[in-house]
Amino acid sequence: MDPIGFDEHDHAACRHGNIAQVEDRCRAAGLQLTPVRRRVLEMLLEEHRALGAYEILDRLRAEGHGSQPPVAYRALDFLVKHGFAHKIEHLNAFIACTHPGTDHSAAFLICRVCASVAEALAEPAKGNLGRAAEEAGFLIERTVTEAQGICPNCQKAGAE
Amino acid sequence: MDPIGFDEHDHAACRHGNIAQVEDRCRAAGLQLTPVRRRVLEMLLEEHRALGAYEILDRLRAEGHGSQPPVAYRALDFLVKHGFAHKIEHLNAFIACTHPGTDHSAAFLICRVCASVAEALAEPAKGNLGRAAEEAGFLIERTVTEAQGICPNCQKAGAE
DNA sequence: TTTTCCTCGTTATAGTGTAACATGGCGGCT
DNA sequence: AGCCGCCATGTTACACTATAACGAGGAAAA
Numbered sequence: 001m002d003p004i005g006f007d008e009h010d011h012a013a014c015r016h017g018n019i020a021q022v023e024d025r026c027r028a029a030g031l032q033l034t035p036v037r038r039r040v041l042e043m044l045l046e047e048h049r050a051l052g053a054y055e056i057l058d059r060l061r062a063e064g065h066g067s068q069p070p071v072a073y074r075a076l077d078f079l080v081k082h083g084f085a086h087k088i089e090h091l092n093a094f095i096a097c098t099h100p101g102t103d104h105s106a107a108f109l110i111c112r113v114c115a116s117v118a119e120a121l122a123e124p125a126k127g128n129l130g131r132a133a134e135e136a137g138f139l140i141e142r143t144v145t146e147a148q149g150i151c152p153n154c155q156k157a158g159a160e
Numbered sequence: 161m162d163p164i165g166f167d168e169h170d171h172a173a174c175r176h177g178n179i180a181q182v183e184d185r186c187r188a189a190g191l192q193l194t195p196v197r198r199r200v201l202e203m204l205l206e207e208h209r210a211l212g213a214y215e216i217l218d219r220l221r222a223e224g225h226g227s228q229p230p231v232a233y234r235a236l237d238f239l240v241k242h243g244f245a246h247k248i249e250h251l252n253a254f255i256a257c258t259h260p261g262t263d264h265s266a267a268f269l270i271c272r273v274c275a276s277v278a279e280a281l282a283e284p285a286k287g288n289l290g291r292a293a294e295e296a297g298f299l300i301e302r303t304v305t306e307a308q309g310i311c312p313n314c315q316k317a318g319a320e
Numbered sequence: 321t322t323t324t325c326c327t328c329g330t331t332a333t334a335g336t337g338t339a340a341c342a343t344g345g346c347g348g349c350t
Numbered sequence: 351a352g353c354c355g356c357c358a359t360g361t362t363a364c365a366c367t368a369t370a371a372c373g374a375g376g377a378a379a380a
Contacts, residue, residue: 069338121292138166146303149298234327
């Protein structure tokens with residue numbers, strides 16, 4: 001619905017707006033957006049691309065934070081758990097949520113050439129899947145959709 | 161649409177039918193369903209549950225096949241590449257396709273308690289996601305949907 | 321027969337993720 | 351003030367997942 005990520009846009013505003021929204025949500029929910037967590041979120045927001053946990057970790061280390069995997073994973077877990085970031089399972093990588101204010105099921109468009117990722121709002125459990133789940137008596141709690149393909153920029157860039 | 165996996169059913173027939181379909185497809189396409197590949201497919205068919213590559217590997221080893229990871233991964237790659245199996249990204253595990261005869265986009269219902277998995281046919285790229293992709297100029301090649309929740313059996317078994 | 325392609329097997333290593341334990345800050349309680 | 355419980359950070363060590371690179375053998379094409 002609003003696939004940011006393949007278009008030029010005011011990225012500084014995009015980042016700051018996102019951080020502000022997350023701050024609000026944290027205040028409202030009594031969550032601590034600590035320095036490490038905040039930095040990780042900022043890193044994710046710096047590019048509309050999924051970052052691996054160890055890529056995050058390298059940057060944390062360079063900034064004088066902890067240098068061991070759990071440091072990165074814990075911050076990422078926090079962000080994912082509260083809906084401020086998403087894990088792209090297909091890439092084993094993480095990306096900032098583009099609408100952290102809302103409760104939503106996520107769907108992603110993943111470019112297999114440049115690895116950029118766009119998030120679209122998806123209605124959860126509609127269509128065949130929802131019907132199949134209902135028939136089977138399966139209780140859906142969370143749905144993730146990942147579409148792989150080629151983004152407009154890479155289509156222009158090269159054939160194939 | 162046809163969520164096998166949570167119901168009792170004639171599992172022996174289910175397996176043999178599947179194997180037969182895969183054999184046909186291989187013959188038609190000039191693919192080699194070698195002993196290793198065939199055994200791996202059979203292992204996946206033995207349970208309606210996703211198996212990890214190393215779980216597969218252990219069984220191959222026990223049967224006298226190669227005991228190193230590439231042996232399992234290559235067989236799994238073959239099966240996935242030709243649509244005879246799917247990878248469940250959320251579990252880093254693999255499952256036999258329940259309708260190997262057809263070209264399809266897959267959607268899965270994954271029980272977070274017992275890890276059983278049911279496959280449903282999903283219309284690819286419909287709804288919001290397809291619209292978002294079209295608007296953005298993104299070319300979708302493959303879509304995977306993974307829904308997590310609780311299967312009917314585990315709902316009955318325990319509350320929570 | 322020789323070449324080519326594919327499959328299987330190996331060794332070694334890279335990449336991803338967690339368990340378990342110690343420290344230190346901060347708020348509430350006595 | 352001093353104690354306590356909670357939570358976040360940090361550590362070491364390890365488990366799990368996946369791939370690169372090389373070699374042997376077999377079957378089909380040249």
